[in-house]
Amino acid sequence: MIHVHAGRPGVAMGGGPSLPEQVARAPEGALLISANEHGCFCRRCDFIMACDDLSMKPLKHPDGRTVRLRDLGIPVISSRRSIADVYYSTAPINNSGMCAAWALWVMGCAPILLAGMDCFQGGTYFHNTRAISTGNNLQLVHHLNKWRRLRDKLPRAPIRSLGGPTEQVFPAYDPAEIFPPPADRAEIESELKRNTVKVIHRWPIGPRPFEPGEIVEVSDAELAIGLRKRYCERIPA
Secondary structure (H helix, E strand, O other), rough: OOOOOOOOOOEEOOOOHHHHHHHHHOOOOOEEEEOOOHHHHHHOOOOOEOOOOOOOEEEEEOOOOEEEEEHHHHOOOOOOOOOOOOOOOOOOOOOOHHHHHHHHHOOOOEEEEEOOOOOOOOOOOOOOOOOOOOOHHHOHHHHHHHHHHHHHHOOOOEEEEOOOHHHHOEOOOOOOOOOOOOOOOHHHHOOOOOOOEEEEEEEEEEOOOEEOOOOEEHHHHHHHHHHHOOOOEEOOO
16 A cells, blocks of 8 residues: 555544535545544545554444444555455554554555544534544643654655644644655555564464465564464565
8 A cells, every 4th residue: 555645645534523514625526534433424534544443333324324434435544454455454543533544644645634633622522522432531732742643653644734733743734835756665564663584484464364375465463473383584675
């Protein structure tokens, strides 16, 4: 997925009350990544970013239906093999909204726009303002500090805010702004921490086994198990 959408605008969609208004101001043709299921309740998205385990969780659709993640029919980007259509082994921060912005950077999108990232101010979700979430119990400064961590990890990423609290961390989006070319593939590769292995014995990892000869990207924990049990051999970076 590295650089596959180089130069295309992208939107990381949170679920806050501002989402419908903000995403409507995104450039036409922008790539849309929903943080968990929420953005899919507003627009037809290109991907779902899911750091949380949503494989079996019942999701309450705004139209009253109870659905599962797979019912939404959107490819899922995740570090959880049980739900991942696009798997990643490591990311800079464990937060679906922030990882959505990170994934847009990996794909080469420019600008990367933040929509509906309200940090639980003014209600939980646009489709259920009174929903219970762990984020409700955290102060605004906690959420903003996590966004600052992402900013510091990707200092040249063209991330812009479409409004709300994230304007305290990133510049506001200006449609007239001219953005430089996205980070080239080599720069993105250098920032990614990846373990690539060759399977040497049938390896029952995740929802399906990997067969001898397959080249697989694995997490640190999977790598340790694979090497110890001789399931795989490491391929040098």
